[in-house]
Amino acid sequence: MSDPIKxxxxxxxxxxxxxxxxxLTGLNQKVGNYPGITVEKKTGSSTLSGGQKAKIIDLPGTYSLNTTSLDESVAVEILLNRKNVDFPDVVLVIAEVENLKRNLLLYTQIKDxxxxxxxxxxMSDRMEKEGxxxxxxxxxxxxxxxxxLVSTRKKEGVDELKQAISNYASLSLEPVLDASRIDPPYFERLKTTFPKxxxxxLWLVITQDVNFTPLDKQPLGEELESFKTLSKQRLKQLQHKETALxxxxxxxxxxxxxxxxRQEAxxxxxxLDRILTHRIGGYVIFFAIxxxxxxxxxxxxxxxxxxIDALFAQLADGTKELLPAGVFTDLLAEGIIAGIGxxxxxxxxxxxxxxxxxxLEETGYMSRVVFLMDKLMRPFGLSGKxxxxxxxxxxxxxxxxxxxxxIESWKERxxxxxxxxxxxCSARLPVYLIITALVIPEGRFFGLSYQGxxxxxxxLLGFGGALTAAWILHKLLKIRSKSLFVIEMPRYRKPLWSNVFYTVLEKTKSFVFGAGKIILAISVVLWFLGSNGISEEFKNAESLVDTRIEQEGLTPYSRNYIQENMNRYAAQRHLDLKQFQSGQLAAADLDSxxxxxxxxxxxxRLQEIASxxxxxxFIGWAGKAIEPVVQPLGYDWKIGIAVITSFAAREVFVGTLATIYSVGSEEEETIKQRMGAELNKKGEPLFNLASGVSLLLFYAFAMQCMSTLAIVKRETNGWKWPMLQLGFMSVxxxxxxLIAYQLLQ
Amino acid sequence: MAKTIAQLKQGESGIIKAFIGEELPVKLMEMGCLPGSAVELVQIAPLNDPLYITVDGTHMAIRRVTAAEIELEQNPQA
Known part of the structure; x- marks a missing residue:
């Protein structure tokens, strides 16, 4: 078998x-990243006629080889470097029948x-309809x-395309444009210096960073560098000239x-545009959507x-029952399964x-939203995009x-x-839901629940926070950046459902594996720190607690727990607890x-020992250490721990509290009950309106997501911006x- | 004062003559916005900016500042 065609x-x-x-690839596709950068790399495999395999790489979309963004520069870098592992044997330039002229610009560049x-x-199926x-x-x-000619909508032409790929060796390699026409004297000098x-x-390499500086630009080599003596201005003009040619x-x-x-289409x-981008109607439709x-x-x-929630709770319980008790089972049930859930x-x-x-993207509506919102966003230093x-x-x-x-402008971006x-983001939801359920009363206001x-x-607070912060940054940041903005308004189309399906599949997968790894790791670390310690108290927990119970009896929380369960038990069996206390029950009932x-x-007793x-x-030690910091916000050391761990990812909050309150499963009701029963030092419920609102606000504004920080670091090429972001959001x-708690308590 | 795309009224057309600004995005040209091309102002966004134009069959939106840098032929006989 020969090597696959690239x-x-x-x-x-x-x-x-x-x-x-x-x-071409069906489900045989893989999404990854190009080494060192976050540009998505989509590859797949396809079987051509005669069993020949082809390895297909989907390069980022671009209008030309004059790069203006990171995504585009990836495409160019692959095409310019014959040593690149992804350098193709054959390039397929995908053009669309309606805008063939514009699409051919890219074609001629690659051909050259x-x-x-x-x-x-x-979209050859549209040819007739559109004249x-x-x-x-x-x-x-x-x-x-x-x-x-292919029609992906009607699934026509794919076989012909595969056939053409197999025959790629017969394609002509003649360029269509004599590059030296861009600037004859300049190209003459290039030719004498680099005869081979x-x-x-060379021209593309020289002009690559005229509009955009790639992150890891390889030095051009001294000789080539000397050809950049032309000013950026002049190089840009030459790019314009090349385009015109x-x-x-x-x-x-x-x-x-x-x-x-073109008339009809x-x-x-x-x-449709008159309706969807209408002065008033356009906004109404957008907000309705x-x-x-x-x-x-x-x-x-x-x-x-x-x-899913119920399934994972069962899974954790099932694991504990099925496997022999021990460290490994605990790790599996309380660390890993809970984490995956x-x-x-x-x-x-x-x-x-x-x-x-x-x-929205597929139909072309998203571009209209960008068009509608651009002017509204600009006072905040943002773009419609x-x-x-x-x-x-x-x-x-x-x-x-x-x-x-x-987004073209660096400042806006x-x-x-x-x-x-x-x-x-959806990671805040579990926190919001549980706290709201605990501290916001159940009543309704005009048919809308207070909690809703x-x-x-x-x-709204999230969006408001984003806009306010943008406005402040816009005023503070002194970045000179031209207000560039060009967006194509594509034709309206019916969405191609298979494309929608692939997008959903791909994004979900990347979320699960990206965020999933971190959450899982934290769950395991947490579990370890929570179940190990070096102090004498930790080692002798059992005997210390037993001594205390003997001397002082159970804690109020435990007594409450016993009382409630006794009441429930008695109610189920129609027994009178008073009779039990005075010993007047039948022998069998008394016994049970x-x-x-x-x-x-x-x-x-076991719960008290565990807590x-x-x-x-280790974790308790850490929690106690930060208690003075979080106390003014109305939190105790346990919430403090949850706040710390959720700096890795917000959704860890609920899981951490579950671990800390030693509720075996993550089933919400039980955690909620447990949290509701928790008392503060004054003997009042720990989660009251003041501390609840304080927590909600904290989670609304805090930058608690390591993955986001990592992405921001990559996208801004350094630690400066993510650290600034972490700093101002935390403050x-x-x-x-702090203000909310102090005012409300 | 040369006439530019920014001065067109909704529904009006013109022929692109030249680019005034030096830092016009090359992307505009790649999308077909070239001297000699016919341009029509299709729609103006609700707050008077950006502008929705059609050049040679391609529909695109640009900001008013950019539009003001694209000069049109004086005789709008398009």
Whole structure:
């Protein structure tokens, strides 16, 4: 078997490149990162005719090889470097039938790199409808390549495409444009200095960072560096000239082989645009869509979330019953299973959110939102393109930070990155839900529950926080950055459901494996720190607690626990506890109830030992150490620990409290009951309105997500911005929580 | 004072003559915004900015500051 053919897909945004990729590879695809950067790398494999394998790589979408963003520079770097492992045997330029002219610009650039290049024209099913005619043989001659017509919507042309890939060796390598026409004297000098090199390639290397500086730019070598003597200004002008020259060529090539009558499709788009971007109607529709999305996310995901919750609680219990008791079983049940459950529970929400975002992107509506919101966002130092990250942020800040790449202006992009973590991500939800349920009364206000309103308020607070922080950063940051903004308004289309499906699958997977690893690791570390200690108290916990119980009796909490269970037991059996106390019960009943009471007392003793042990374990020691810091916010040392551990990831909060309160399972009701019964030093409930609101505010503003910090570090190329972000968010969180608690208590 | 895209009214067209600014994004040209191309102002965003234009069949939105750097032919006989 021969080696697989390496195929690279490249094309303008909105050409259906991803659909072509999906149809060539099906489910045989893999998403990873390019080494050292966060640009997503999608690869897949495809079987061509005769069993020949092809390795397909989906390069980031780009309008040309003149890079303006990190994603684009990845594509260019692969195509320029023949030693790159991903350097393709053949490039497929995906063009779209309606905007063929513009798509051909990229084609001519790649063709001039002397890599075998196939032109794939997608959406051929629309040709007739739109009055487009292409003379394929004529165009093949002038473009010097093979052209394949495909329709990913109708699944046509894929076999022909595979056939053409197999025959890639027969493609012409002739360039279409003589690069030296860009600036003859300059290219003449290049040629004398580098007689062996390809001039167009050199040109691309020289101009790569005119618009954008890649993160790890390899030095050009001294000789080539000397060719950068032309000012950036001049190089830019030359890029403009190159573009104009290429368009000249394209116009010539298309003048004979391509006719188009745009009338009909354009009228439809214009009509729809008049409604969707209307002065008032446009905003109303947008907010209605947003509302609908949030509503459905909550409604639809609550069922699977409850099911997942119950499943993992059972799984943990089952493990404990099935396996012999011991350290390993505890680690499995309390550390690992609980940890995995904490990740899996977010899948429904994340999947639904990405479903909606994918649909909005696919239909072309997202660009209209950007158009509508741009002016509104600018006073805050943001761009219309910041809206998409801010909406994505309600699922998870990590993809949201990556989604800022489309923002041209560095200042606007940086501010967006810095404020995205304020939006209420799904990791905050478990914390919000449990605290709201504990401290907000159950009543209703005009049919809306107080708890629901609180939750909505927290979402608004998140957006408000993001905008306020953006405004302040906008005023403070002195970054000179030109207000660039160009966005294509693609044609409206019915979403291609298979694309939506692949997007949801891919984003969910990357969340589970990305965030999942961290949450899992923390759960295990926590479990270890909570079940080990070196102090004398920790080692002799059992005897110390027993002595105390003998001298002072059980704690109020334990007595309460026994009393409640006794009441329930008695009620179930229709017994009167007073009769029990005075010994007037029938012998059998007396016997069973005495036994039950003994069982409860044993349980209470074990719980007290466990919590005493925890108090003197490593983690308890840490909690006590920070208690003075969190006390003004209304928290005790246990909450303090949860706050610390959730600096890794917010959702760890609930799990940590579960571990600390030694409730075996993560089932919410039991944790809630346990938290509700917890008393502070004054003997009042620990979770009251003041401390609850303080906690909610703390979680709304604090930057508690290591993964986000790591992504921000990569996207901003250093620790400066993520550290600043961590700093100002923590300060805001601490201050608002402090003020709220002090005012409310 | 040269006429630019920023001065078009909704529904008006023109022919691109030249770029005034020096830092015009190359992306605009890549999307087909070239001297000689016909441009139509399709829609103005609710707050008067950005502008939604069509150039040679491609629909795109640009900000008013950018539009003010794209000069049009004086005779709007498009």
């Amino acid at each position: 195929v690279a897909l490249i094309g303008n945004p909105n050409t259906g490149k991803t659909s072509v990729f999906n149809q 790199l002397k890599i075998p290049t196939l032109l794939v024209i997608n 487009i005619h292409i003379d394929i043989p004529a165009l093949e001659t002038s473009l010097q390549t093979k052209i394949v 090199e390809d001039l167009y390639k 290429r368009y000249q060529f394209i116009n010539g090539a298309l003048s004979e082989g391509y006719t188009v009558n 354009t009228t439809f788009q214009a009509r 947003l509302l609908l999305i949030f509503q459905t996310i909550f409604d639809w995901s609550s069922v699977p979330m409850d099911a 904490g990740v899996v529970i977010f899948i429904p929400q994340i999947a639904f959110l990405f479903f909606f975002i994918a649909v 910041s809206v998409v990250p801010l909406i994505s942020g309600t699922a998870c800040a990590i993809p949201a930070v990556m989604a800022t790449r489309t 940086l501010i967006t990155i810095l404020v995205v973590p304020f939006t209420t 309103l609180t939750l909505m308020g927290l979402y 109830i005495t036994q039950f009471r003994q069982l409860l007392a044993d349980n209470a 005493y042990r925890l108090e003197h374990s 805001i969180a601490y201050l608002t929580a």
